[in-house]
Each structure stands twice: as C-alpha cells, then as structure tokens.
Amino acid sequence: MTLDEALTRLRNTGPERDGWLSNHAPMAVEALAHHGHDAELHRWIDGYRSLLEEAPRGIAPIAPDEWRDPLGDPVRTGDWISFFDRELGLAPWRDVLAVWWPRLLPGIAAGATHGVIRVGHAVRALLAQETPARVEELGQGLAYWAARWQPLVPAGRGRFRGRDPRAALDAVPRVPDQRFGIRNRLAQLATLEDWPDAAGSVPGTGSVEVRLRAIVTAAVLRFTPYGYGNPVMLVHSATAPAAVLRTLPALPVALHPASLAAAWAASAAVTAAYSPATPSPDPAPSATPDALLQAAIDSGDAHAIKFADTALETWELDPDPGLLAAGRRAVLLCV
Template identity: 45%
Template sequence: MMSMSASLDEAYLRLHGTGPEFGGDQQGDHGLANHGPMAAEVLIRHGYGDQVSTWLDRYVARLIDMPPAREPITAQNLRDSLGGGRSRLGDWTEYFTRQMTERPWQDVLARWWPILLPGITAGATHGAIRVGHAVRSLIGGAGELAESELAHGLAFWAARSRPTPGATAPSGDLSPEQALAGIPLLADQSGLLAHRLARLADLPAWPAAQAALRAPADADDVPALLEELVRAATLRYLHHAHGSPILLVHTATAPNAVRHTLPALPKEMWVPSLAAVWSAAAAIVSAYAPDHTVPQAELPEAPRADDPVADLLERAVANGDEHVIKFTDTAVQVYRSSGDPDALAAAVRARELIEPEV
C-alpha cells in the first residue's frame, strides 16, 4: 500500500494539468471549483487512498485544462492582476510555481496571505479552502508536489480575489452560535453568488451583525474561537442546509481551512484571518440561509453503528460527492473535539441533500 505522501503525489500529478475551475459563462465567470485536490487529500487522510484513483477517474472527466499563461505577473502589475479572472489563472499559477522554487513555502504563504485575505470570498471561498488543505498536507510532511499544490491554490485565490462587501471585524461579545443566528438574511436571495454578495452593501444591519461576534482577546485566542465557529456552522447546517445544501457547506469548511493554516502563519496574521473568514462565512449565511428551520423530527440522526465515525466516512466515500466528502471531514473533526452527535448528523444531512454527479 502506498504511503499517504505517495498517494497524494499521484493525485496531484493527475490534477495539476487541470484548471482550478470549470464550466461557467462565455466569459469564463461563475464556474465551479475543482475540488479534486481537496477531496483527494481528505480521502487519503482518512485511509481511503486505495480509492482515490477510481474517484479521480470519474472526477477528472468533468475538468478542463489549465488555461495557458499569457502575461507574466511582475512586481509592477501583480496588484492590478488580483481578481483578473480565468484569463489570469495560468499567469498566477506560473508565478506562484516559480515562487515556490525560489524560497520556502512558508515564506511564500506568509508574504501572500495578508495580500489575499481581503479577497477571501474568491471562488466561493475555495481559494482559501484549497490553500488550507495544501498547508495541512505540508504540515503533515508532504513533499514538493504539495508545494506545487499550494501554488495552485494561491493562484486560484489571486485570480478570483473578491472582497466581502462591508466586511467588519468582530468587536462584540456574542458566541459564534449566537452571532450566526443574528446574521440578517438578504430579502432577495436570487441569482449567483456574486449577484447576492453585491446586495450586502445595501443591507443596513450587515456591518453590526458581523461586529457582534466576540472579539478575540489576543492572537492566542483565535484558534479556540475559530474552532467554536466551525462547530457552530457545522451544527447550524443540520437545521438550515435545505436553503442551499452545497453553498452552506462552506460556512464550516472555510473557517476550518483557515484554522488548519494558522500554524504556518505568523501570529500577527491570526486575528485578521479570523475577521476575514468570519465575514465570508456570514456573507454566505446572509445570501443562502433559509428563513425557517426543519423540524427536529424530520432530521437525520448520527449513525448508530459501533464506530459512527467509520460508518459516516464509509458512506461519504460511497456517495462520492466532493462536497459531502469535504464536509464530512469537517464534521468528524467537530465530533471528535466536542462529542456532539449532531455534528455527525449534519454530515448525514449533507449526504441526503447533495446528489453526486454521475
């Protein structure tokens, strides 16, 4: 059986010729994120490395080739190139791949994290999530191909950089559970994510609702607060997922990705990281959460198997949907830290609502 690192390398080799998104309109906008590297990392981490190749056989068929590089990213044009869209994906990938050969990956990450952080809603937060999965693998001892994967994640984030309208840092005293419950919902939840997010600027209660979250006392308080946010978003998903089963997954997986990245970042970046991902998660709640919950009697329960985590993971792998796989990974982490069976039930709910692509 291949080691975790070797299995990841094989997956990255297959995926790095593909672009970080696919589909979309004629301009290449509003496409879907390539979840291949993230899902592969989760599968391998949980002991399903022998199934990654078969999973990728199905998944890669949906992807498109990496767009070619057109205009080099330089010190003179890099700020103007942020958010340049699909036409700049190849340029940014070439740039970050070169950066990884010139300095340690930790230095590249530390330099670019604060630059990219304001645009964390890039690709519905998938830029930050892909970076988080790559960093988690690198911290775990993965090699050069994981550094290349980090370059691809940073490139996607840079090309699709999108600020959260009216982003406001926490300065209140509410718990993440309370603060999420207080996020005002957009009256018009129609259209694509970009259209919905644009409406946040006109939502009067939006800045105050973000500010209501408890502010961290200092940088050392951030990991625990992020863990609370991931737990609250995961448990909230159980009752609210019907609003948008796929988009609402990211209210938990995005802060979880940031949480996994913190150990590789200088501490002075931790508090801004919490603020940015909190605003992004809150924005998705405002744009997609329903105004009513599903009665408890109609919701699933956690698996009743002797090993509910193993049962849950097995069923997520059998389902095969990339969002189900990633959200199950987060739900399992929440369950292991909190012992709350509703975290596992939330993953069952995702599996019920999200149909895998054939």
C-alpha cells in the same frame, strides 16, 4: 495510490470547469487521504476526471511588484499559476504563504470561498509532510485565490462581540433576493443595514484558535436544520473557516487576528446569502465517524466529502454527535 500520486495525476487540470465551477478534486483527495482512505483516491479521481478541463495558458508574466492589477482577474489564471510556481521555487513555502496570505485574505470570497478552502487543504497536507507535489498544489490554490480574488462588503466595528457563535450566525441578516448566484447575493450585503455590525461582531472568547474552532463548530451544527436551503453552498459556511483554521499553524502569529475576522466574515456572508428563513423540522440523522465518511465516499460528491471531513475533524476534538449528524445530513442533501 498516495496523495502525492493523486495530486500529480491532477496537476495539469484547471482550477475551474464550465467557466465558473470549481475543480474540487485536489481538495477531495486530500480530505480522503487525511482520513486514511488512500485506497479510494484512484477510483474517486476516475469518477471525477472527465469533468475537468486543462489548466489555462498564461497571457503575460506577472512581475513581483506588479501583482495588484491582475488580482481578481480570472483571465490571468494561467499567469497566476506560473507566478506562484516561480515564487515557490525561489523561497520556502511558509515564506511565500506569509507574504501572500494577508494580500489575499481581504478577498476571501474568491471562487465562492473555494480559493481559501483549496489553500487550507494544501497547507494541512504540507504540515503532515512536505513534498514537491504538495508545494505545487499550494501554488495552484494560491493562484486560484488570486485570480478570483473578491472582497466582501466591509465589516463595521460590531456591537455584539463575544456573542456565542451559534447565536451570532442566527443573527446574521439574510439578503433579500436569493434567486441568483453568489456574486449577486454577496453584492446585496451592502444594502443590509445590519450587515456591518454582524460581520464586525466576531463571536466567541479566548484565543484566536479557540474562537475560530467554535465558529466552525457552530456552522457545522447549524447545517442540520438550515442546510436544506442550499446544501452545496451552505457547506462553505463551515468549510471556509475550517480552511483558515487549518492554515493557522503555518502562519506568523501576527496574522492570526485578521485571519479570524476574515473567516468569520466569510461564514457570515455565506449564511446571509443562502440560509433559509426557517429551520427544517426533519429529525437529525444519526451517524458514526466511520459510517459518515464511508457514506460521503459512496456518494461521490465532493462537497459531501469536504463537509464530512470538516465535521469529523471538529468531532475529534469535541465529540458531539450533532456534528456527525450534520455531516450525514450534508451527504443526504448534496447528492
């Protein structure tokens, strides 16, 4: 089965299930296809398809100049799907993305960052090959992001710009009450005195791409000692900025600085919301690239697959065995 066949099979499924949980199938199959595992797509969908729900129906069409009011309203998800299907039928996908990326970027926390992650997978697939199925999947991702649009607490000017990304993540303050879901946890960022500085201190030096790649690397490596705190949620500290990184080549250069700032804020917010206070003493597991992805596939877990995908993509440019170890840790913890 090819990626386009997989996306066509999933086209009528909704972006969420059970009211809040994200539909990970389009993201997981894109990750598998990206790494050459087309033969696994059919079997993986077979194991996941029963969990999914039908795409929601719309209530009323969204006019192009009246998009602000329904932004962030999950009840309008069906309307957003129709809206982006129409927009992508009228203009090239890069043009639609260039218009909507800066509108959606302030709400990067949408769907526990799954909105931007789904868009990132769709853009990577489109950059590899432009097909109708992939354009439609981009529209699905944009619609999900728009429907669940959720801004983070604003960042400050930042006193620690240029700090090493790993040190910057270690310095992110933790939310005090970690008993409930992500919306409750992110709301607590407003009570943290050090949050504006932490969120505003985008780490690293060099170009936007170099800094963003360093943030992804740091988040992947940090998963090994801290992922045990909440493995499923902490994978997003890496996969959210990775999604922004994948989208950069399709964006106008003028949008790159804001993309970097939002990616860092998302990674820092997930870290603040879910990172445990102390690292695990467990030794880092070993892994090879092929063994890592196969372990993720065998687990059947979408988060394990997506994190392994990010770890491998990062490792290909920086062959640090710690990146593979982090991916293997995620497989062990997410199942």
